[in-house]
Amino acid sequence: xxxxxxxxxxxxxxxxxxxxxxxxxxxxxxxxxxxxxxxxxxxxxxxxxxxxxxxxxxxxxxxxxxxxxxxxxxxxxxxxxxxxxxxxxxxxxxxxxxxxxxxxxxxxxxxxxx
Amino acid sequence: xxxxxxxxxxxxxxxxxxxxxxxxxxxxxxxxxxxxxxxxxxxxxxxxxxxxxxxxxxxxxxxxxxxxxxxxxxxxxxxxxxxxxxxxxxxxxxxxxxxxxxxxxxxx
Numbered sequence: 099x100x101x102x103x104x105x106x107x108x109x110x111x112x113x114x115x116x117x118x119x120x121x122x123x124x125x126x127x128x129x130x131x132x133x134x135x136x137x138x139x140x141x142x143x144x145x146x147x148x149x150x151x152x153x154x155x156x157x158x159x160x161x162x163x164x165x166x167x168x169x170x171x172x173x174x175x176x177x178x179x180x181x182x183x184x185x186x187x188x189x190x191x192x193x194x195x196x197x198x199x200x201x202x203x204x205x206x207x208x209x210x211x212x
Numbered sequence: 213x214x215x216x217x218x219x220x221x222x223x224x225x226x227x228x229x230x231x232x233x234x235x236x237x238x239x240x241x242x243x244x245x246x247x248x249x250x251x252x253x254x255x256x257x258x259x260x261x262x263x264x265x266x267x268x269x270x271x272x273x274x275x276x277x278x279x280x281x282x283x284x285x286x287x288x289x290x291x292x293x294x295x296x297x298x299x300x301x302x303x304x305x306x307x308x309x310x311x312x313x314x315x316x317x318x319x320x
Contacts, residue, residue: 102255129306140299140310141256148306156307188255192306200246201308203255 100124104189104204111179111211119174119207121189129192130172131156131201132164134185141188147172179211213309214239214302221315230287232314234300237281243304245276247285249296256299256310259285290318 105120121130128149133141143156147166161183163175172191176183186208190201217235224230236245247259260267260274262283267274273286287294299313 131307133310138312140312143307143309146307157309186253190255200248200258200261201256203257205255206253 102189102191102202102204104187104207106207107205108208109210111176111209113179113181113211115179116175116177117179117209118176119187119189119209121172121174121191121204123170123172123191123202125191125202126169127191127193127202128169130166131190131192132162132172132174133188133190134158135188135206136185144174144187179209181211183209184211185209213305214243216300216302216311218298218300218311218314220312221317223317223319224287224290226292226318226320227289230290230294230316230318232285232287232298232300232316233282234285235282236300236302239280239302240304243302245274245280245283246299246301246303246308247272247274248299248301248308248310249294250299250313251293251296259298292318292320294318 102123131146132144135141142158145164150169153164165173186206189204192201214236246261248256250256262274275284295318297313
């Protein structure tokens with residue numbers, strides 16, 4: 099049982115390049131989330147999904163797109179990377195009722211945009 | 213979500229109990245208190261949550277005051293591996309907001 103797996107773990111992009119971060123969970127969770135964490139700060143919600151085929155904007159959605167074509171996968175895309183998007187990205191998942199067991203987080207993707 | 217106030221940092225001795233306070237004076241009746249922690253460079257880890265009653269699991273105990281305006285997370289026997297940032301979150305929403313948390317350093 100792997101839990102939440104994020105791919106890749108590290109990436110360096112040039113300004114203007116695009117990339118997709120993959121999040122996969124094997125717990126049959128309905129809800130999935132993408133957060134970013136900048137140095138010395140808490141996590142900020144980028145986008146989230148309440149089920150297969152659904153997505154919604156979080157606190158800081160600009161510059162990102164997401165897709166949830168399969169229940170187990172949640173993709174985060176950067177169409178034209180900017181240095182301000184240098185951050186650590188965390189994916190998480192939860193059951194519909196988040197209070198049951200809380201979130202399960204992945205180990206993060208460290209992205210640097212130069 | 214109710215606003216929470218946590219100390220910026222705290223130290224505790226290895227083997228002793230660590231008591232982490234959280235104030236949430238504007239909490240509403242259907243909001244839960246969640247605690248997560250984040251060990252350096254890792255994703256946050258769920259610890260415990262509660263609504264009104266005190267809760268205990270294999271990781272920690274959560275004490276919520278009777279008026280629910282504050283709570284305390286207790287790590288009964290802190291180890292060096294408990295050094296982390298601890299987040300107190302109060303919400304009735306499935307979307308969690310993580311603030312700055314309390315940086316806890318366990319010293320040998």
